[in-house]
Amino acid sequence: MKKIIVACFAALLLVFGGVSSAQADEYLRVGMEAAYAPFNWTQDDNSNGAVPIEGTKQYANGYDVQIAKKIAEAQGKKPLVVKTAWTGLIPALTSSKIDMIVAGMSTTAERRKEINFSDSYYTSExxxxxxxxxxxxxxxxxxxxxxxxxxxxxxxxxxxxxxxxxxxxxxxxxxxxxxxxxxxxxxxxxxxxxxxxxxxxxxxxxxxxxxxALKKGDGFKVSNDDISIAVGLRKDDTETLTQVNKVLATISQDDRAKLMNHIISIQPAEKHDETKKTGFFSQMATILSKNWPQFLRGTGITLLISIIGTVVGTFIGLMIGVYRTAPKAANKFVALLQKLFGWVLNVYIEVFRGTPMIVQSMVIYYGTAQAFGINIDRTLAAVIIVSINTGAYMSEIVRGGIFAVDKGQFEAATALGFSHGQTMRKIVLPQVIRNILPATGNEFVINIKDTSVLNVISVVELYFAGNTVATQTYQYFQTFFVIAAIYFVLTFTVTRILRYVERRFDQDTYTQGGAH
Structure with a gap:
């Protein structure tokens, strides 16, 4: 177990070791979906003035991106797109995960309560x-x-x-x-x-x-705030607001119209000829062959998060299980502390078992930054979220595994003079680990699938990567079928490996029993 945990932390160091704090000064971090063409989209190269997307080898382009480039240039910075789900844009801004929102966002009254808006840079219809x-x-x-x-x-x-x-x-x-x-x-x-x-x-x-397109009088009734698209900024960032408005004032209405027409002409929308339809599986093969690097990177992040989360979560569960079965301390003060800490553990278990991981992700990633100013890398945050979520479930699984061990073994260990720690380490936990292997494997499989909810904090896992491909190809069913197939291969392989481990455990136990 110790070797596995050390390996997991080594993997984390490899992933996060290259993150530099200097990036905060060098880059203007712009939040957008990068999936709302022609305002913003994702592409595989930097052609036509595209800018890099944080944490990926892809680029973003579109009307919003070109506006963001002009703002970044005026600030003497490089634009860096932080690809974020639409519902996460305002939390990302207010928690300082991004510097501004340039995402085709209209200036509604509800949004103005949370953030400031620049002057309009496009009028919608x-x-x-x-x-x-x-x-x-x-x-x-x-x-x-x-x-x-x-x-x-x-x-x-x-x-x-x-x-x-x-x-x-x-x-x-x-x-x-x-x-x-x-x-x-x-x-x-x-x-x-x-x-x-x-x-x-x-x-x-x-x-x-x-x-x-509905003619005026026959269409929707909208206010100017609804159709005015502007840059979103934090309430306290008045200096940047002034800078942005100065940049936007230099772009005439004629220039804006020309820019939008140019962007529409270069967007990488793939025209599908209905007269030349290919078979469903041929379309899937084409999607996979053209986009396999994205799927591979997404699969790698999914496996990294689920493996580390399961191992660390199991370790947490084992430690909690050992603590909750420890005898009451003789010293009254220590016994009181023991009881109080037990209540804390109960709250932790109930909260993380009683709330969805998607909510936990939003609270931990955005909430900690907004409330305490703690800025966590999103992939590291994902690992933490999955680990503590798994730990809450595994603690109950471990507790059941400990209770499944015959009480006579505890009594025999006590008679031999074993301490509680020695009893757990030498007698109980080896049996518990074998007993909980099927449940641990089930948690691993669940974690592989549940990483998909981490797209709300913009973790580029398999679902996030696949959804990007779908928005690029417009072949949604085919793309998500590919994603489903990859998930199935992952979970099926993990299940088979764990079954093999279980059999080896049983063989080793039988061999050791025969030797005695």
Whole structure:
């Protein structure tokens, strides 16, 4: 166990050893989804003025990226994109994980309560994206969508526009535009509310989608705050706000229109020719062959986090199990401390077993930075989150494993003069480890799958990497089938390895028993 833990910490040093604090001064850290073309997208090289994405070998480009480059240049810094889920952008900003948000974000009143906004750098226009061959393909007014199943992006002002449609069948808001396009192409929804540039991108990517632009008076009623897109900044960062507004003042409306037209022309949207369809598995093979480095990196991070998290979590569980079965101290003061610490452990176990890992991720990664100023690397934070979450579950598993050991063995050890520590180390724990192996293996498999929730703190694990590929190719079902296959291979392999370890344990135990 000690050798395994040392190896895990060595792996952590390799991953985080190259992180430099000097980056904070050298780079302007800009938060965006990098999955909302043409405002921002992910690509594999630095062509057309793309900038690097933190923690990956990929780059981001788009209208937002070019605006961010102008701001960074004025500050004498290099732009660095911090790829962040839409719902995590404001927490990332307020917790100082990023310096600003440049992500096609509108300046709603609710957001102004949390952050400051610069002057507008683009004026949006809400439209509806529908199936090009569906019943709403010829809609011309908002009334034509009566009874339609419509959705929009979660946390976006576009969600509030849905109710303006008469008798609309409002669908649950979705996390990103990739999910909405997939839902539309599969017939789950009839359309989603978007903005003109994104809708043009969807049309260019696939003939499946059609943009419905509604004329003034026949469309949605919006306020200037809703359609004004601006740079998001922390409330106390007034100096940067002034700098950003000066930069934006130098970009005329004509220049902004030219920039958007240029960005739309260079976006890497892949046009799918419906007349040249290939087989489903051929499409999967193509996706895998073109994007295998992304899948490989995501798989590596998933394995790293799940392995270290399971090993450290099991160690935590063993230590808690040993402590909770220790006899009460003779000294009253020590006994009181022992009891108090036991209560702390109970709170830890109940909290981490009673709350979802996705919530724990947001609280630990963003909350600690916002409340205490503790800035943790996101991958290290992921390892900590999985470890302490696993530890809470493993402590109960270990407790059950200890109780499964015959009480007579405890009594015999006491009669031989063994201390509690010696009894645990030499007699009980070897049996407990064997007994809990199946449950530990199950936790390992669960951790491999549950790392997918860590995308909320922008950890580039397998799901995050695969979702990026899906937004680039517009082939969502095929891409997620590839992701599912990789997860299955990982979990199936781990299960087979653990079964082999169990058999070896049993063989060694039988051999040792025969030797005696």
């Amino acid at each position: 809400p439209v509806v994206v529908v199936d090009a061959k569906g019943k709403y393909a010829n809609a011309k007014t908002i009334d034509d969508f009566k009874g339609a199943k419509i959705t929009a992006q979660q946390g976006n002002y576009l969600v509030d526009l849905i109710t303006q449609i008469p008798n609309v069948d409002k669908q649950t808001p979705m996390s990103d535009f990739g999910a909405m396009r997939q839902a539309l192409s599969s017939g789950i929804i009839d359309g989603y509310i978007s903005e003109r540039p994104e809708a043009l991108t969807a049309e260019a990517a696939s003939s499946t989608y059609k943009m419905i």
